[in-house]
Amino acid sequence: xxxxxxxxxxxxxxxxxxxxxxxxxxxxxxxxxxxxxxxxxxxxxxxxxxxxxxxxxxxxxxxxxxxxxxxxxxxxxxxxxxxxxxxxxxxxxxxxxxxxxxxxxxxxxxxxxxxxxxxxxxxxxxxxxxxxxxxxxxxxxxxxxxxxxxxxxxxxxxxxxxxxxxxxxxxxxxxxxxxxxxxxxxxxxxxxxxxxxxxxxxxxxxxxxxxxxxxxxxxxxxxxxxxxxxxxxxxxxxxxxxxxxxxxx
Amino acid sequence: xxxxxxxxxxxxxxxxxxxxxxxxxxxxxxxxxxxxxxxxxxxxxxxxxxxxxxxxxxxxxxxxxxxxxxxxxxxxxxxxxxxxxxxxxxxxxxxxxxxxxxxxxxxxxxxxxxxxxxxxxxxxxxxxxxxxxxxxxxxxxxxxxxxxxxxxxxxxxxxxxxxxxxxxxxxxxxxxxxxxxxxxxxxxxxxxxxxxxxxxxxxxxxxxxxxxxxxxxxxxxxxxxxxxxxxxxxxxxxxxxxxxxxxxx
Numbered sequence: 001x002x003x004x005x006x007x008x009x010x011x012x013x014x015x016x017x018x019x020x021x022x023x024x025x026x027x028x029x030x031x032x033x034x035x036x037x038x039x040x041x042x043x044x045x046x047x048x049x050x051x052x053x054x055x056x057x058x059x060x061x062x063x064x065x066x067x068x069x070x071x072x073x074x075x076x077x078x079x080x081x082x083x084x085x086x087x088x089x090x091x092x093x094x095x096x097x098x099x100x101x102x103x104x105x106x107x108x109x110x111x112x113x114x115x116x117x118x119x120x121x122x123x124x125x126x127x128x129x130x131x132x133x134x135x136x137x138x139x140x141x142x143x144x145x146x147x148x149x150x151x152x153x154x155x156x157x158x159x160x161x162x163x164x165x166x167x168x169x170x171x172x173x174x175x176x177x178x179x180x181x182x183x184x185x186x187x188x189x190x191x192x193x194x195x196x197x198x199x200x201x202x203x204x205x206x207x208x209x210x211x212x213x214x215x216x217x218x219x220x221x222x223x224x225x226x227x228x229x230x231x232x233x234x235x236x237x238x239x240x241x242x243x244x245x246x247x248x249x
Numbered sequence: 250x251x252x253x254x255x256x257x258x259x260x261x262x263x264x265x266x267x268x269x270x271x272x273x274x275x276x277x278x279x280x281x282x283x284x285x286x287x288x289x290x291x292x293x294x295x296x297x298x299x300x301x302x303x304x305x306x307x308x309x310x311x312x313x314x315x316x317x318x319x320x321x322x323x324x325x326x327x328x329x330x331x332x333x334x335x336x337x338x339x340x341x342x343x344x345x346x347x348x349x350x351x352x353x354x355x356x357x358x359x360x361x362x363x364x365x366x367x368x369x370x371x372x373x374x375x376x377x378x379x380x381x382x383x384x385x386x387x388x389x390x391x392x393x394x395x396x397x398x399x400x401x402x403x404x405x406x407x408x409x410x411x412x413x414x415x416x417x418x419x420x421x422x423x424x425x426x427x428x429x430x431x432x433x434x435x436x437x438x439x440x441x442x443x444x445x446x447x448x449x450x451x452x453x454x455x456x457x458x459x460x461x462x463x464x465x466x467x468x469x470x471x472x473x474x475x476x477x478x479x480x481x482x483x484x485x486x487x488x489x490x491x492x493x494x495x496x497x498x
Binding site: 061073101109154155161169 | 312315321322351358361362368369399401407408410416418420421
């Protein structure tokens with residue numbers, strides 16, 4: 001079986017853990033890192049460093065035009081990022097950080113790339129379609145971010161149907177590109193634990209919505225991360241590294 | 250009823266006719282024109298001219314990065330474009346001009362834009378969701394281009410499911426963005442006839458895969474267009490214009 005996997009690698013804790021899982025499962029992985037007009041490029045630097053450490057080929061694409069189209073969003077605009085919200089507030093609503101069709105967009109890009117690679121293997125390198133596993137890995141999570149419609153399993157099922165029905169790979173070769181969401185039902189504590197177990201370079205991951213030298217500690221993303229490591233009973237390797245580098249006390 | 254429509258306007262005969270249909274049906278239309286690394290920009294110029302003549306607001310986005318991702322394609326690469334093929338050859342296979350997940354990508358961009366507009370109307374201008382029709386218009390055609398998997402009705406049904414399940418508009422406001430494909434079952438002759446009847450500026454449309462001063466007349470797209478106008482018993486307004494401008498005899 002020839003296993004190829006395109007992993008959407010943002011540079012955060014979740015996608016870095018998923019990349020380690022894909023490698024562990026024997027996939028030839030290619031990281032797709034999308035820069036889409038975030039307020040900062042800090043996360044992008046993390047993704048480059050992580051791909052390098054893990055020995056994963058990486059394609060970085062600037063899709064900042066997307067924030068112009070999907071202009072109803074906060075991560076990519078001037079709205080304030082909420083601070084110090086309680087867990088129940090974080091979980092209750094569709095977050096204001098919602099970006100219209102963000103994961104549909106990301107999966108489509110990963111799928112177009114993966115389909116090209118797969119068609120090349122079949123048509124030029126004569127790999128039998130029956131011997132090919134072509135998968136997309138995405139670090140979607142339906143627990144900590146229950147408010148996002150495009151982080152739920154039912155969305156990924158619908159999206160898989162589209163990739164099959166709308167592609168040459170599906171209609172001509174009967175290959176369903178799998179969308180693998182290995183951490184979709186895991187808590188942040190479980191994700192952190194798996195990342196550590198697999199030896200993922202979590203010390204270079206970045207979760208904070210802000211782009212400072214050190215994490216702000218107050219945005220939803222920082223709070224969820226801190227809570228996760230606390231529950232797992234593990235010291236966050238990022239904090240250990242920043243301490244060693246004398247960036248935090 | 251407030252009707253807003255995002256129309257994917259390429260500058261070809263088909264999408265120009267669909268734009269005229271959307272206007273006729275009373276939609277506030279916004280054209281989304283995507284430049285994605287075609288061999289030429291001739292089509293893009295046509296789209297600008299057509300939006301201007303029709304009085305449609307237009308957003309033009311450079312998505313040429315997509316040809317880098319979806320590299321298995323011919324329209325966007327260096328493969329030769331087939332010439333002088335017979336109808337049965339054109340219809341039989343998935344054309345070599347197939348671009349992986351092209352229409353999935355296009356619909357996703359139109360959907361992200363449309364969702365932003367719709368959420369703004371609901372949340373800031375207090376339009377009732379029950380009073381809103383938010384539609385995407387795409388000039389997909391399953392007759393002349395029967396080989397493309399993403400030009401078939403079943404693909405659009407799956408894609409609609411994704412837009413509903415993966416969006417705030419669907420999950421929070423119960424609005425299904427409709428994907429309208431008004432010419433999907435029409436022959437080129439019928440499309441030409443409708444375009445003429447609605448007064449669409451067909452004389453500025455461009456169908457040829459090449460980017461010359463005048464259409465090549467030999468590529469699949471030129472041949473289908475010529476056959477369509479011949480069957481409709483209408484002289485192609487583009488040829489009439491080029492003749493008046495002394496560009497053809």
